[in-house]
Amino acid sequence: MNFTVATSVFEDNLTSLVWNIIKAGVELLFYGIYIVLFILAVYTLAGRKTRGKQVLLAYTWTMAILGTTQLILCLLGTAETVRVLVQQGTGSKSLSLRASLNNAQYLIFGFNNLLTDSLFLYRCFITWGCQWKAVVLPGSLVILTFAIGCIIIVVDPSDTTLIRIPFVVAAVTNLVLVTLTAYAVPFVK
Missing domain, CATH: 1.20.58 (Methane Monooxygenase Hydroxylase; Chain G, domain 1)
Incomplete structure (x- = not known):
């Protein structure tokens, strides 16, 4: 069975894939740095006996959870872009999923x-x-x-x-x- 895809559709999906891979790579790099700093912060805060330590620990853990969720959404968006390119599809379901993933990322970024x-x-x-x-x-x-x-x-x-x-x-x-x-x-x- 031979499938043909319009060149413009393929180029759009390929461009989207390249940008998603770059975005995911940069997010993974910064997330790796963040995890090291997160562990250092938790270790430092856990050793203190000062007022407000629990609030700072709660902030630290909440930011880590939001950051991890945002990274997972980014990776899911990249995986969806790969799936669309491999299956050569442009369906509205895929576009809706990618839009939902992006909206969730924006919302989590806003809260963070x-x-x-x-x-x-x-x-x-x-x-x-x-x-x-x-x-x-x-x-x-x-x-x-x-x-x-x-x-x-x-x-x-x-x-x-x-x-x-x-x-x-x-x-x-x-x-x-x-x-x-x-x-x-x-x-x-």
Whole structure:
């Protein structure tokens, strides 16, 4: 039995496969680094007898679970892309599955980002001597990043221009938090 596939369909699937393999490779590399840092963090936190240790351990474990879930979804998306290319299919079921995997990844990334930024926000708050006015702007940016990410997932997550907006806002949030924290270290008592 001889099958023919339009060249454009094959090229689209092949391009998608290449990008998914690159994405999975980069995620695996960073995940490997993260696991080492995660183990170090758990070991360090477990040995401390300070106030708030349990909260930090809960944050650490939650971020690890979310990161692992996101990696698994990335690998599933790559496997689905390979399956589509091998079977030379472009069915709506496959596209729907890939879209669902991408949406789940975006949502988990949003929650993980909310969690990490709130931890960084808390660190900034403590560095500023528990002054609420120091964290109003970055706190608003943290909430805005999460809200924009959720709205885009609902509106149109396939729009590559829209999907960049939460990443830009998250970068601005982190720059503001780093600047405020760095400024507070030498000047706030």
